Amino acid sequence: MFDFITKRSFGFNLLVVIALFFVLALLFFSMLGVITKHGQQLTVPDVRGKNVTEAIDLLEKAGFEADVRDSIYVDSIPPLAVYAQTPETGAQVKVGRTIYLTVRKTVAPMIKMPDLEGFTFRSAEMMLKSLRLNVGDTIYKPDFAANTILQQLYNGKRIKPGTEIPEGSYITLVISSGTGSVxxxxxxxxxxxxxxxxxxxxxxxxxxxxxxxxxxxxxxxxxxxxxxxxxxxxxxxxxxxxxxxxxxxxxxxxxxxxxxxxxxxxxxxxxx
Incomplete structure (x- = not known):
């Protein structure tokens, strides 16, 4: 084989190398669509509410990658269930695309209770929401400072600011209804x-x-x-x-x- 190469002129061998390069390049670009799965798209399935292990297995079998990106505490779904996914359900994406999952934490993190007394109801509601706490019952009581929070209750008892409670807890608000007219x-x-x-x-x-x-x-x-x-x-x-x-x-x-x-x-x- 080496004799065949050495008996040829340098110019002939160079042309053979160039021709071989173009053939390989042509093969590579013709196969590129197959390698990258160009133009192939799949519909993202709905895995919200499913256990994270089951969700990952379902996505991988459907031709996607899966990655847990974040965790959050919500009491409306079981622990380790998928709360959100990106891209969302029904999106048309490329085969092999990574689907990012947000799952529910197993244990609720502890939150320090804010001091809501004296706030308006709207301000208190926004404060609780920002801390991932919920407004529970609202009790109206006559008082001169209308529409302000008079007391904050947790499990039926007055709760002091700074007390640690689980995220997602419901806070009962005692609200001033203003002074009576009689x-x-x-x-x-x-x-x-x-x-x-x-x-x-x-x-x-x-x-x-x-x-x-x-x-x-x-x-x-x-x-x-x-x-x-x-x-x-x-x-x-x-x-x-x-x-x-x-x-x-x-x-x-x-x-x-x-x-x-x-x-x-x-x-x-x-x-x-």
Whole structure:
């Protein structure tokens, strides 16, 4: 074989090499479409909601590659189920294209509860959504600051800002409905314990305002109300009026105030 090559002139051998190069190039470009699967497209199947292992197996059998790109916590699908896919279901893509999957985490990450009190409902809703928390029940309560958050509850109990809770948790919001339009006489809290006054305030849809505590008080709940603003009656003996959602300021003392029974009796009769 080498004798055949060496007996030929350099120019002949060069032409043979060039011809061989062109033949190989022609074969390569003619096979390029087959190698790259040019023009072949497949429809992306829907693997959302399927277990990630099952989804990857289905995609590979359909002629695609699969890669888990991200994970997210949602409580509407089982753990390790596919939440989203890119390209989306029904897209026409090239054979061998990589389908990126987003799957649900097995354990919910912990989120620090924000302080929503004083926010408007819309602002509180956006804050919860940004932290991947959900608005649960909404409870409306009379208060002068209309449409603001009065309390935030988790599992029926008030939750402090900074408390860690699972992502996706539902937060109940107590929202101010504004003050009522009907005026009622101010209740008489003098002589009641603070615990009793709180119950009466709640029953009357009123709020505790500023609470002034005497230094002698050791047990706030059992301390006595010795003064309130607004008072039951004004200087000329007429009832002061208050609307639902307004506040009453209270002064607390360890000593029960002495009341004049002759003055209290008419008020009790009026209440009856």
């Amino acid at each position: 005026e009622n006489p101010v209740p008489n809290f003098i002589g009641l314990t603070y615990a009793e006054a709180r119950e009466m305030l709640s029953a009357s849809n009123l709020n505790p305002g500023t609470i002034i505590i005497d230094p002698s008080v050791k047990d706030t709940a059992n301390a006595y109300i010795i003064k309130q603003v607004p008072t039951r009656k004004n200087e000329i003996g007429d009832f002061n009026m208050v609307r639902a959602g307004e506040s009453i300021d209270l002064w607390l003392s360890a000593t029960k105030p002495v009341t004049d029974s002759t003055q209290v009796a008419p008020e009790q009769q009026e209440n009856e």
